[in-house]
Amino acid sequence: MIMNPVALQNSPERISALSIAPGVDFSMAIALRRIATSNGVTPFYLLAPEVSALLHYMPDRKHHFLFSTLWNTGARIGEACSLQPESFVLDGPRPFVRILSEKVRSRRGRPPKDAVRLVPLSDRSYVHQVISWMATARPRRREPIWSATDETMRNWLKAAVNRAAADGVHFSIPVTPHTFRHSYIMHMLYHRQPLKVIQSLVGHKDARSIEVYTRVFALELAGTLAVPFTGDGSDAAAVLRSLPPQS
Template structure:
């Protein structure tokens, strides 16, 4: 029997996914192994792995939350403070306004409540967010209700 089922994260399996066509996953894996071998760099997900996770995520809200975290690098607490008005998707360079979660005043760190602008460079994410805002515009709930 020659029907070998590839491992979950094998280069063969990920390369066959419709979300990662032509990705040289074997090279990316070897680079990650090399980067994390000393222990100085924490383990991290590769773009095809994140795409696979998002592809199989059934809940659209969770999908958009994790896609936003991945595309912006923000913390979960910062993501919880986002509103539809935080996104500027119409311009030439789309971006999101993120209220900084940092509260300790140290040199080089933003002061509490400082807003930082993060560019959204993945055009497919921007299109997904535009579509989601139009079709499933989230209800903003604060301490006083929706």
């Protein structure tokens, strides 16, 4: 029997093998996203395999490094623009990055302590990417790593999306630099990180800003309950008929 290679590549087993988080099925996660974002309240986000695919279409190391940073830290694009080599602390067992809040980065003088948040870098491959970039690009210790305009960075992303489309890879949601921040939050939620922890890592003052993402997991739970609502009307009527009238 000759197997269809296209059907084999797109088999449910192959799709389910895409890594999101332990016990998370890619097809189900896509379906939940479609429902959750349909009313315009839940922000658009990419799932981990989609981010990996999108980064694959960024052959320029500088572009790849920028959007990998957004994905690994949840930083806003403006916050990423302020990152310098000294922002990264990579020695020791728990590498992290210092991110200066976008709202205060343009102010003069030393920023207040609560304006700088510390974000752990838990992905070893990304940490190696940072180390490699610093060793080869050799940026100055206190100069911005990415000296480009917001529009230029958006064009880098558009080019990657277009390369993906030309290769038959399409994304069902609009993709902007801020999409990576939403994706980081959802990825952390899929890995069951507490809301308060995520709120602190992304610098949200109001917990309600994080709670809008959790509707996806309300849908997920409802889907696993499999609550039936349909019964046999004839049998129900027969039982009710045998009961005395209710006062």
